[in-house]
Amino acid sequence: MGTDALSTADLRHIATDNAVSHHPVGIVVALAAEAKALARKSLPAGQAIALDNGDLAWLSGMGQQAARQAAEGLISAGATALAAFGVAGALAPGLRSGTLFCPSCIIDERGHDYVPTPAWRMALIQHLRATALPMLTEGHLLSLPSPLLCAGDKAAMREHHLAAAVDMESAAVAAVASEHRMPFVVLRAIVDERNDDIPTELQAGVDAWGRPLLWRMAATLLRHPSLLSQLPKLASRMNKATHALQAAAAAAGRGLGRNPVLPC
Numbered sequence: 001m002g003t004d005a006l007s008t009a010d011l012r013h014i015a016t017d018n019a020v021s022h023h024p025v026g027i028v029v030a031l032a033a034e035a036k037a038l039a040r041k042s043l044p045a046g047q048a049i050a051l052d053n054g055d056l057a058w059l060s061g062m063g064q065q066a067a068r069q070a071a072e073g074l075i076s077a078g079a080t081a082l083a084a085f086g087v088a089g090a091l092a093p094g095l096r097s098g099t100l101f102c103p104s105c106i107i108d109e110r111g112h113d114y115v116p117t118p119a120w121r122m123a124l125i126q127h128l129r130a131t132a133l134p135m136l137t138e139g140h141l142l143s144l145p146s147p148l149l150c151a152g153d154k155a156a157m158r159e160h161h162l163a164a165a166v167d168m169e170s171a172a173v174a175a176v177a178s179e180h181r182m183p184f185v186v187l188r189a190i191v192d193e194r195n196d197d198i199p200t201e202l203q204a205g206v207d208a209w210g211r212p213l214l215w216r217m218a219a220t221l222l223r224h225p226s227l228l229s230q231l232p233k234l235a236s237r238m239n240k241a242t243h244a245l246q247a248a249a250a251a252a253g254r255g256l257g258r259n260p261v262l263p264c
Contacts, residue, residue, distance in 0.1 A: 029043075031210035035057065087242070088166060095164060101188045104116070144167075151194065
């Protein structure tokens with residue numbers, strides 16, 4: 001078929017498809033449960049994996065250094081833009097589990113701030129409106145080297161930084177994108193709410209990718225049987241968050257809504 005038989009809209013669609021296929025977005029996910037929102041099969045950790053839509057994903061494990069290594073690895077694998085994708089804890093009162101958060105700024109514990117690529121962030125937000133899920137589209141995301149597990153610590157960080165939510169990886173991904181002068185965006189779903197306390201003892205029962213270590217978890221519960229009563233609530237929070245991520249990924253499509261043909 002010659003180009004004279006194609007409309008301007010057809011040509012624009014083909015140009016966009018070709019650009020996207022040659023400009024994959026590299027998506028950093030820390031937890032195995034988060035990765036399930038992007039891929040039908042379990043992702044192996046520590047490597048760039050091509051998704052069905054042409055994007056790249058890297059299951060990094062928790063923490064800033066792991067996220068930085070993932071972002072650098074995705075760039076080496078051909079990613080031309082970066083995204084941090086997964087769950088975050090609420091710092092703002094009233095921010096409920098399952099709410100999508102597309103922050104307008106990411107800040108770290110040293111006071112560095114990173115602004116996601118504006119055009120991409122706004123395009124992503126437009127795609128996410130189709131989910132009809134609760135969504136926060138403005139506000140700061142605080143990224144720390146260790147988790148905030150108790151309500152008192154969350155309140156203190158909220159007062160100090162005025163951030164809406166907290167995670168451990170987004171600032172590292174944003175820093176790598178900044179160093180490489182590369183577009184980036186962050187999409188989070190709220191898991192634990194501001195007044196939720198997460199027992200520190202449970203941290204010993206999961207690995208770096210959030211997967212339960214059955215024998216360690218069993219030993220923890222034997223030592224602290226009162227924790228059993230808290231597991232259903234924690235599981236419910238995570239289910240809400242991961243279902244929101246799955247709906248968001250489906251609505252955003254490849255590139256998480258990014259159109260590389262348009263200027264960022």
